Amino acid sequence: MKRNIKLDATDRKILEILQKNAKITNAQLSQEIGLSPAPTLERVKKLENSGVIQSYHAKLDANKIGLGVSTFVMVSLKGHNKENIERFVSRIESIPEIVECHHVTGSGDFILKIVAEDISSYQMLMLETVSNIDIVDNMQSMVILSTFKDSKVMPLK
Structure with missing residues (x-):
């Protein structure tokens, strides 16, 4: 830590x-x-x-660059060991449509944020790429309908 x-x-x-x-x-x-x-x-x-400032980015409008569908996907792995976690993370790092990956507690192991052109592109990505990761046990998708706050600003006390 x-x-x-x-x-x-x-x-x-x-x-x-x-x-x-x-x-x-x-x-x-x-x-x-x-x-x-x-x-x-x-x-x-x-x-x-010191790493307090990690990087500088241009924030893009996903819709204006042709990425009209955003989803959160809860992923559960077949085993909860270090090797499976590392294998999963290694596989998803090479998938550009997965823009965020969070290791979480609760009913799943990871929450992914995925962006795609449209629903059919998203479906293809899930069927041909993400679900083919051999250690994935279960996935639950949540399509983002609207975003009311998307701040990257960290609160400073």
Whole structure:
């Protein structure tokens, strides 16, 4: 388990700003937090190097790029051992339509978020790829009808 990184008020402010606008220039960021550009850049680099900031991404509109169907799929494996978990994760890492994979407690072992062009593409993916993973025991699909909140912003105390 990773240890928590000590963050002061300035670090938290930097993180709040970058989560909302990762394209902000260092000069603009330094103005907003009240430091000169050099120490601001040093703090951002420290946050990146420590792993607090993992990456920067462009958020895409799935519908506008032809991915009209999103689902959550609860997956149960045939065995709950480390080898099966590693085999499953290894197999799904190579499937680009699976955009999230979470190991969970409860009635299933994993929750996957899957995006596809349409229902027939989704069905084909499930029948020909995901269900053919030999250690998959059971799957339950939930089609996402509407999304009312999809924030990637982490709350900072």
